[in-house]
Amino acid sequence: MSSLTLTQAINAGLRKSMEEDPKVVLMGEDIGTLGGVFRVTDGLMKDFGSHRVIDTPLAESAIIGTAVGLAYRGFRPVCEIQFDGFIYPGFDQIVSQVAKLHMRTHGQVRMPLTIRVPFGGGIGSPEHHSESPEAYFVHTSGLRVISASNPQDAYTMLRQAIACDDPVLFFEPKRRYHTKGEVDLDADLSRAPAMGASRIVSAGTDVTLVTYGPLVSTALDAAKAAADDGISLEVIDLRSLSPIDYGPLEESVRRTGRLVITHEASETLGLGAEISAAVTERCFNYLEAAPVRVTGFDIPYPPSKLEKHHLPDLDRMLDGVDRVLGRPNSLSGLEG
């Protein structure tokens, strides 16, 4: 086991995938000589050469579109989008080409792209550097969407994503880049949990709290704080956002009868909306209360001095828990 930051774990995952498969090439802005603005690709150009770690001109549509051409030739491109808010110029190539080519060609052309996206807020950045655009891609058929919350998952899930024959959006919780954790670099991929599997990260009995990416550690803090108050939270890390692995979630909600969903992305048609609908359909007779969403507001990402009011934090999660339990909460007196 090695103690690595999340950044180092992703770097190690890229290195391992490149060693195992000569068809893996990295593409992106500033990923070569600089090693990426977050240093995720640090040292890889030096070790693998500029033909496999490609500093591209500044054009996101072209990064994705030329990766499509490379995939036609049998490569496995791993594209870095420098920041979440920069992905939109590449949106058309992702949804109209990457996502559809396998179906369009009756399975004759595969698009094994991995698109790495540092996402989410909490790092005090200017506009376009703190967004959570995952729902757009979850809504797009043909893509798989995943997000790792810790170094071990980041290492394993990235390797699984690169090995996957479907295109995968890999959302990296950038405010957790410096979180350290133990990583088994020699772990056998075939024995690792499936890329699409969700996981109970803290067992509990009263309320199911589900999230992914950057908010998993906040949710774990919430579980500790709630325990001090005599409330037992079961925290689930979704890991895969498309498809969502509902098995553990359904099983949990059948036990607790109460569900809180939390994410940084805005509320309307976010992951929380889909999960709330799906769990209600699947577990209606087990629910003691309507599922509660604790999310970012339906606003463009605010200036960083205001982001703490937008991002769900420990207290907002606990308020959501109070709401689902019918305890005094921010809406007391307003709702039944």
Add this chain to the structure above:
Amino acid sequence: MLEASANSGASPQPGIHQLIAADGTGVDDEELAPLVADVDDEQLIQFYADMVTIRRIDMEATALQRQGQLALWPPMLGQEAAQVGSIRALDQDDFIFPTYRENGVAFLRGADLAGIMSTWRGSANTGWDPHKFNMATPQIIIGAQTLHATGYAMGLVLDGRETLSIAYLGDGATSQGDVHESMVFAASFQAPVIFFCQNNHWAISEPVGLQAHTPIAGRAPGYGIPSMRVDGNDVLAVLAATRWAAARARSGGGPSFIEAVTYRMGAHTTADDPTRYRGVTELEEWAAKDPIARVKAFLQGRGKLDAAAEAEVAARANAVAAELREGCINMPDPAPMSVFDNVYTTEHAILDRQRDHYERYLAGFAGTESATSKLEGSRS
């Protein structure tokens, strides 16, 4: 009010390379002539036959659309020389990234006629295996394929191969950001890609002058990409220009850009009505520059195409059209459950659940009449 000013852009301008003039007389172009010095009368007759055949395909497909056998068809009438001249300059392992209008190119590459039609009938999203024919599927998003061609060519460099990729695009596409980005990437990585732009003067109803105030070929040098402007209705000149670009690509010279100046004699698609936006004078002007008539006149002028040979070419084209019609009208509809196929390469829990549900749902209609069919029955 902001009003775009559109150049007419309709008449050929100086600087357009040509080897056969509109009246069928030979033109001495020092730059192009050596590139096609090996082309003999027999080959030229073959190009003539190619053009006659794809025009016949175009005619048959248009008729099939009118008869309700195809959902839509994008005519290539008038652009036969551009399609034939370019494809005949390529090797079979050169990879083609076409638009939706290169159906003549697809046929000449070897794609099955019924397969080509399946896309336009609404039966399939693609009519051939891209890997088998080294030709991507018809691209509908304007300009998107130029990036794919560039990426493929970057892959050729990585693989140390001496083949090339070619992106077909139209004059309308040159306004798209993807085309700009692809030329930037192609130049930066010296990718062996040919940008083959058929300037057919119209992007649905918008004249080329709205897309570009100066000749389109003039843009490429700004990216560091050599370009050539060629008479797109002159099959020999198009062949020569494409050979020029291909030779550059194969010898490590990087990307090239060709503007083939041609004219879309038909509608944008069978759903379009060009009489709403262009006059007959323009059409007549271009009819006089017809790509097939000029090569025929050129060959006849040399005593190389007699009535019997001409009839034989027409008969073979008719046979192709008959095969096309047969393949089209006998094409089975895809199976209902195939709607779920190939979205992913492996299982996907959410989609699998929907598939199972829909299968049960369909099975529930066994022996009963659906409300939809009752409603349709009552209306007919």
